[in-house]
Amino acid sequence: MLVSLKEYAEACGRSADTARRLAEQGKLLSAKKIGRNWVVDNAEEYPFDRKKWTVASLFSGCGGLDLGFVGGFDFLGTNYPEQPFEIVWANEINAAACRTYRYNLGEIKQGDVYDVMETLPESVDVVIGGFPCQDISINGKMKGIKGKRSSLYTAIVEAVKRTNPKVFVAENVGSLFLKTNSESFKKIVEDFGALGYKLDVHRYDSSEYGVPQTRDRVFIVGVREDMFYAAPEPSTAGAPITAKQAIDDLKEREWDPAFAHIWSKAKRSGEQGNRHLVADRPGYTIRAECHGNIQYHYDLPRRISMREAARIQSFPDTFAFVSGLRETERQIGNAVPPVLAWQIARSVAMTLGGVTQDGSGAIRAVAG
Ligand SMILES: C[S@@+](CC[C@H](N)C(=O)[O-])C[C@H]1O[C@@H](n2cnc3c(N)ncnc32)[C@H](O)[C@@H]1O
Numbered sequence: 001m002l003v004s005l006k007e008y009a010e011a012c013g014r015s016a017d018t019a020r021r022l023a024e025q026g027k028l029l030s031a032k033k034i035g036r037n038w039v040v041d042n043a044e045e046y047p048f049d050r051k052k053w054t055v056a057s058l059f060s061g062c063g064g065l066d067l068g069f070v071g072g073f074d075f076l077g078t079n080y081p082e083q084p085f086e087i088v089w090a091n092e093i094n095a096a097a098c099r100t101y102r103y104n105l106g107e108i109k110q111g112d113v114y115d116v117m118e119t120l121p122e123s124v125d126v127v128i129g130g131f132p133c134q135d136i137s138i139n140g141k142m143k144g145i146k147g148k149r150s151s152l153y154t155a156i157v158e159a160v161k162r163t164n165p166k167v168f169v170a171e172n173v174g175s176l177f178l179k180t181n182s183e184s185f186k187k188i189v190e191d192f193g194a195l196g197y198k199l200d201v202h203r204y205d206s207s208e209y210g211v212p213q214t215r216d217r218v219f220i221v222g223v224r225e226d227m228f229y230a231a232p233e234p235s236t237a238g239a240p241i242t243a244k245q246a247i248d249d250l251k252e253r254e255w256d257p258a259f260a261h262i263w264s265k266a267k268r269s270g271e272q273g274n275r276h277l278v279a280d281r282p283g284y285t286i287r288a289e290c291h292g293n294i295q296y297h298y299d300l301p302r303r304i305s306m307r308e309a310a311r312i313q314s315f316p317d318t319f320a321f322v323s324g325l326r327e328t329e330r331q332i333g334n335a336v337p338p339v340l341a342w343q344i345a346r347s348v349a350m351t352l353g354g355v356t357q358d359g360s361g362a363i364r365a366v367a368g
Contacts, residue, residue, distance in 0.1 A: 005031070005038040012046040022047055026081040029346060030355040041355035050084050053352050056120055056163055057090040058113055058129035058156055062100040062321065062331035064313065065130055065171060066090065068341020069348075070105065073316040076246065078210070080342045084349050088124060091116050096327035097334075103322045113155040117162070124163045126348060129156045130171035130336050157191050166224050167348050168192075171336055174203055174216030189220065197222030200229050204340060207282040208234035211314040211337040212246035215285045219344060229351045232343040243298055244279040247308040251300065260306040260321045260328055264292030277304065283312035288333030292326070306332060314339035 003011075009019035023031035023038045030041035057066050067073065071083035090108040092098050098110040109116045131153040153170060160168050170192065176185050193199055199222050206215040209232065223229045253261055268274055273293030277283050284295055286309050294303050304312070306321060306328045314337040321328040 001042050002030075002039040003042045005040055008040045008042055008044075011042065014046060026079065029350050029353060043354045044350075045353055047084075050353070052084050052086040053125035053166075053349070054088045054121070055085050055126045055128060056124045056159060056165075057087050058127070058159055059131055059152070060090040060092045060097075060101055060108055061094075061130070061334045062097045063090075063105045064315070064335025064338050065128055065169075065341045066101070066105055067315075067319065067338040068336065068343075069126075069128065069345040071342055071345065073318065073338065075210075075314050075316050075339055076212075076241065076311075080339065083342070083345050084353075085126065085345060089119070089121055094327075094330075096323040097331050099322040100320070100328075100331055104319050113152065117155070117158065120159060120162055122163065124165050125167070125352060127156065127159050127163060127165045127168040128171075129159070129169075130334075131156060133173045153188055154191065157195065160195050160197075160222070166227060167229070167351055168195075168197065168222045169344065169348065170220045170222075172218050172220075174218055176218045177203060192220055192222055195222060196225070198225060198227075198229070200231055202231045206314075206337050206340050207240035208237040209337075209343050210235050210241065210339045211282070212241035212243060213283045213285065213312045213314075213337065214240075215313075215337060215340075217336065217340070221344070221348070223351055227351050230347060232347045235343065240282045242280045243277040243283045243312065246283070246311045247297075247304070248279075250305070250308055250311075251297075256307075259317075260310060261308075262325055262328075263303045263305040263308075264294060264325060264329070266292030266303070277312075286313055286333045288330045290329065290333065292329070294329065309333075313337050 009016040276296040277298040279298040
């Protein structure tokens with residue numbers, strides 16, 4: 001039930017001023033302002049008393065999804081506060097992605113997911129993973145789940161069986177919803193559904209969630225039968241962050257490998273390779289396997305730099321990519337935008353904390 005901050009603070013034996021400060025800092029998950037007054041779900045545990053929920057992360061890449069779950073970063077002047085999650089196990093096969101992950105987020109097991117599955121903890125609160133999408137993406141070979149890489153979603157299914165989490169989050173490309181992929185989609189939802197969780201299958205346009213990019217992604221969130229999940233509400237629908245707002249300050253900046261401000265000099269090519277960003281619109285989807293044919297700057301006679309691509313993907317400037325141009329391109333293009341991931345993680349935190357965004361326990365877009 002939504003109550004005033006004063007009532008909430010009193011019930012927790014804390015001062016209203018401290019509760020207000022926590023609300024303003026975004027540390028009270030369910031707090032929102034109605035007119036001039038803050039309200040908060042009285043089911044929410046006081047943030048200082050809250051333990052961190054444990055997370056196992058599969059197919060972690062450089063850590064875009066994981067950064068959203070950890071939180072505590074700034075992007076284009078907005079602070080995305082720390083989240084009540086701790087990543088206790090992560091895995092990725094690509095060595096360069098692991099280097100970047102370690103530098104920014106911490107320990108990760110490098111290797112094939114099935115080779116390290118035995119090292120999973122006996123139980124965790126949350127399992128997350130963006131399973132490889134090349135066989136499903138419209139830019140891939142469209143073999144669907146018969147392709148070797150996308151059938152790897154079964155590793156997430158297996159990890160859920162082994163660790164019995166309260167919540168799992170599986171991410172993939174929006175084209176999972178295409179007719180050509182309908183068989184794959186049906187099978188994936190069936191397999192996740194058979195785990196005995198309530199499923200929320202939701203398609204997100206990243207540009208509606210504070211990301212300067214029209215990246216289209218699907219999240220399948222499974223929650224235990226006794227829990228409620230409400231997908232995050234769009235935060236920038238109708239007023240997306242534009243490419244210019246995201247990267248204009250980097251225009252005069254010189255080539256700077258330490259800041260990943262390096263760009264491909266690949267010649268013009270077909271498909272995405274000839275596209276130019278449009279200054280007053282969000283960017284196009286940043287791809288992983290574009291072989292240097294990333295989109296051009298809207299003003300400059302060059303392709304966008306890796307740091308600019310990272311901005312379009314909503315990575316904070318403090319996130320370092322510990323690899324050369326091609327591997328960095330792959331890591332950025334593969335990632336879940338951290339700002340979108342942060343909003344999903346927040347909804348998951350509310351689920352685990354027994355509160356939902358609107359305080360009503362409503363679940364949207366249930367499939368299964
Ligand atoms: C879509 S990306 C995930 C990106 C990540 N979620 C992020 O936000 O940065 C999929 C990742 O799975 C990794 N991968 C592919 N096959 C794998 C395997 N057999 N075992 C472990 N990781 C694998 C790829 O190297 C790639 O980094």
